[in-house]
Amino acid sequence: MVTRRDFLRLAAGAGAVAATAPLVGVSAGAATRSKAAGSPVPKTADIEVAWWGGTTRDARTEGVIELFEKIHPGWHLTPFFSNFSDYFDAMNVRAAANNLPDVLQLGGSYVPEYANEHQLLSLDRYSYGDPADRYKSGNVIDLEGFDTGQLLGGTVGRHLYAVTLGGNMPAVVYNKSMLAKAGMQPPPKGYSWTDFANYLAELKKSLPKGVYPCDDNSGTGGPVMQVWVQQKYQHMYTRSGQLSFGVPELEGYFQYWAALRAKGLIVPGTLEAAAIENGTNEGNPLVLGQAAFTFIWSNYLSQYQPLMKDTIGMIRYPLGPKGSLVGDFTQASQFFSVSAHSKAPYVAAEFINFCVNNGHAVQALGVERGIPAAVRNEKVVLASPRLTASDRAEVAFESEYGPLTRGQPVAPGKSGALTTIFQNAAQDIALGTASVTDASEQAMSLAQKALS
Amino acid sequence: MQLESRGSQARAVRAWLPRAGGLVEQGPGRLPRRKLSRRQREALAAYLFLLPWLVGMVGITLGPMLASLWISFTRYNLLSPPHWIGLGNYDALLHDPLFASAVKVTLLYVGVSVPIQIGFALFLAVLLNRGMKALGLVRAVYYIPSLLGSSVAIAIVWRTLFGYDGTVDRVVELFGWHNPPAWIDDPHTAVYTLVVLAAWQFGAPMIIFLAGLRNIPKELYEAADVDGAHRWLQFRRITLPLLSPLILFNLVLQVIGSFQAFTPAYVISGGTGGPASSTLFYTLYLYQEAFGQLDMGYGSAMAWVLLVAIVAVTAAIFATSRRWVFYMDRQA
Known part of the structure; x- marks a missing residue:
């Protein structure tokens, strides 16, 4: 793990001084400012906290809100939650009205997108990385020991706009019980894409009718295409924010999936369509017992397991052919940010700090959003009596494979649209409404238009 | 002075x-x-009473409409100020394959669902008009789907019925249809499940037809009976012509409504317009572009194209109506 001091050096060197601003002289100014604005600690406050996710996340987060309200009797928190796709429709409209929730969960490209539109509050003056700064006025979010990469993921133009809620990485989740019944072991470490295709063909022979060896993740689930591309290219995006690969690469990727589909090794397009329309964890083909493998993120192990009777496990994504680059990466799975228009930014910052540092809160949230970004908090989670076997497996998985992955550069702000574009292309191919070549060409031109 | x-x-x-x-x-x-003359005073009073409506009309309908016309010539993401790009959005529409697909899906939906809906409404109105016990109750029961039809709850029920391995599949399998289509999850059949859902909402046109049927003078049928015209002939020669103004009315309303259909497609496809854009209605694509991608300029341009298209289709219907709509008073 990178220490705080390493981070300072790295961040300063990279010219991306994230949470460091309060440490290098802004804090004095911050103190005067907060004094000028009156006491930063309001006796009463009413703030809104928003997130997307499944039912387990809702219950865990609401539990933390309750805890927080008990400790701060004058402060009231209103939760807002929905599934992923509806969430950003709502947030976009609220951003337009300068009315984002005080605390809001964000992921990946939405942080730079909203920060660049002046919708997010810079958390520089509310955070600190050195314990010596703990008692400086306004400093509430303790980022000591937080993973550098994850902090940078919440940084835009040298300012911290988002605090990581946990780290995750791509992972293939599989149904252990099904494999045991079929008398098979999961693919061995270091397996390749070709190995995986052969493995699925072998597995298909011993699976009951109606169960497919793998989910169709050509357009859904984890960042399969990104990992695939990154095994050949240094980055998915060029420095100017364009895609670094072309139509042939995309075609090759879709061809791989089309070959699996033709042999009946992945779920048919109509079943995948049902899963997409459902849009919840409960409707996922692996959770429903329709598929034995699925490409997703590591923190889904602890989201899927409570919904299933079968036991599930996790392996790393397949590797590229010999001589390929490492394609998978660790990242902050999601963040909490504060609205630039919040009337109680101090309370919002206190709540974020509570979520990422308070022992009870950290244990209540567990590893559902990923592994805590600081080792000290990971230890707190590991000591939790509520920790399940799958939670432990998730922590073990990341400590084993995390160090082997590459760092993740922040995706350009406009890349949010690409998920839909590639998902549509994948579905057109899966349902036979477009050929691999046509769908790849169309998706590429749409993607370039979206990024321009 | x-x-x-x-x-x-x-x-x-x-x-x-x-x-x-x-x-x-x-x-x-x-x-x-x-x-003031009496006339002026009455006009003043009328405008005074109309004021709340006028405020709403200008503030909530006309103003935003004109604003959206202006926005349609800009690139605007709600967060930063609009940026004038002239006809850029309209030009992009011409080259957008998803726009073309949305137009096709919507025309198919309008073309199939409106005749079915009106035919069904007319058929039931004639049936219900023949005098039966508890007519009021039956009419109310038939009207219920129209109240529920565009609701989210029914769209979810539809998904359960017509989804992958859903209720409908289970039932038809019992009757020996193996490997039935996945209906909602199959791009070839998905839009037709929405047509069925629309046809089911025949309540409003049915009520209007019923009222029209009541207004047809009984003497005409009696005279026809005396002349020995059988029921089908009576329907074709008396009922249909006398109902034709109402058919025109329902046709116009349903066409306009169907062009704007949104909720069922949104809920049933989970907002995606899938599978493979087969339920990507025009309004759903407009919504995705405007609120999903925050491309308000593009969305506004789409809205204006839709408005012009609806006006054109409505005008075309009215133009043909001279040939097939029969107004009794004019004839007399």
Whole structure:
């Protein structure tokens, strides 16, 4: 793990001084400012906290809100939650009205997108990385020991706009019980894409009718295409924010999936369509017992397991052919940010700090959003009596494979649209409404238009 | 300004001066009276009563419409100020394959669902008009789907019925249809499940047809009976012509409504317009572009194209109506 001091050096060197601003002289100014604005600690406050996710996340987060309200009797928190796709429709409209929730969960490209539109509050003056700064006025979010990469993921133009809620990485989740019944072991470490295709063909022979060896993740689930591309290219995006690969690469990727589909090794397009329309964890083909493998993120192990009777496990994504680059990466799975228009930014910052540092809160949230970004908090989670076997497996998985992955550069702000574009292309191919070549060409031109 | 206290001209001028303006010196106890004609007073009262509606019309409908016309010539993401790009959005529409697909899906939906809906409404209205016990109750029962039809709950029920391995599949399998289509999850059948859902909402046109049927003079049928015309002939020669104004009315309303259909496609496809864009209705694509991608300029351009298209189709229907709509009073 990178220490705080390493981070300072790295961040300063990279010219991306994230949470460091309060440490290098802004804090004095911050103190005067907060004094000028009156006491930063309001006796009463009413703030809104928003997130997307499944039912387990809702219950865990609401539990933390309750805890927080008990400790701060004058402060009231209103939760807002929905599934992923509806969430950003709502947030976009609220951003337009300068009315984002005080605390809001964000992921990946939405942080730079909203920060660049002046919708997010810079958390520089509310955070600190050195314990010596703990008692400086306004400093509430303790980022000591937080993973550098994850902090940078919440940084835009040298300012911290988002605090990581946990780290995750791509992972293939599989149904252990099904494999045991079929008398098979999961693919061995270091397996390749070709190995995986052969493995699925072998597995298909011993699976009951109606169960497919793998989910169709050509357009859904984890960042399969990104990992695939990154095994050949240094980055998915060029420095100017364009895609670094072309139509042939995309075609090759879709061809791989089309070959699996033709042999009946992945779920048919109509079943995948049902899963997409459902849009919840409960409707996922692996959770429903329709598929034995699925490409997703590591923190889904602890989201899927409570919904299933079968036991599930996790392996790393397949590797590229010999001589390929490492394609998978660790990242902050999601963040909490504060609205630039919040009337109680101090309370919002206190709540974020509570979520990422308070022992009870950290244990209540567990590893559902990923592994805590600081080792000290990971230890707190590991000591939790509520920790399940799958939670432990998730922590073990990341400590084993995390160090082997590459760092993740922040995706350009406009890349949010690409998920839909590639998902549509994948579905057109899966349902036979477009050929691999046509769908790849169309998706590429749409993607370039979206990024321009 | 000098004012005289006598003379009709002066009085007329004074009537338009403010009452409490302090401009006009008034004798004690003599308030100037507005001399408005009865017609003017009635018009004034009418506009006063219309004021709340006018405020709403201008503030909520006309104003935003004009604003959206302007936005359609800009690139605007809600967060930063709009940026004028002229006809850029309209030009992009021409080259957008998803736009073309959305137009195709919507035309298919309108073309299939409207005739089915109107035919069904007419059929049931004629059936219900034949006098039966508890007619009021039956009419209410048939109207219920129209109240529920565009609701989210029914769209979810539809998904359960017509989804992958859903209720409908289970039932048809019992009757020996193996490997039935996945309906909602199959791009070839998905839009037709929405057509069925629309056809099921025949309540409003049915009620209108029922009212129309009541208005057809009984004597016509009696005379036809005497002449020995059987029921089908009576329907074709009496009922249909006399109902034709209402058919026109329902047709126009349903066409406009169907062009704007949104909720069922949104809920059933989970907002995606899938599978493979087969339920990507025009309005759903507009919504995705405007609120999903925050491309308000593009969304506004789409909205204006839709408006023009609906006006054109409606005008076309009216143009043909001269040939097939029969107004009894004009004939007499």
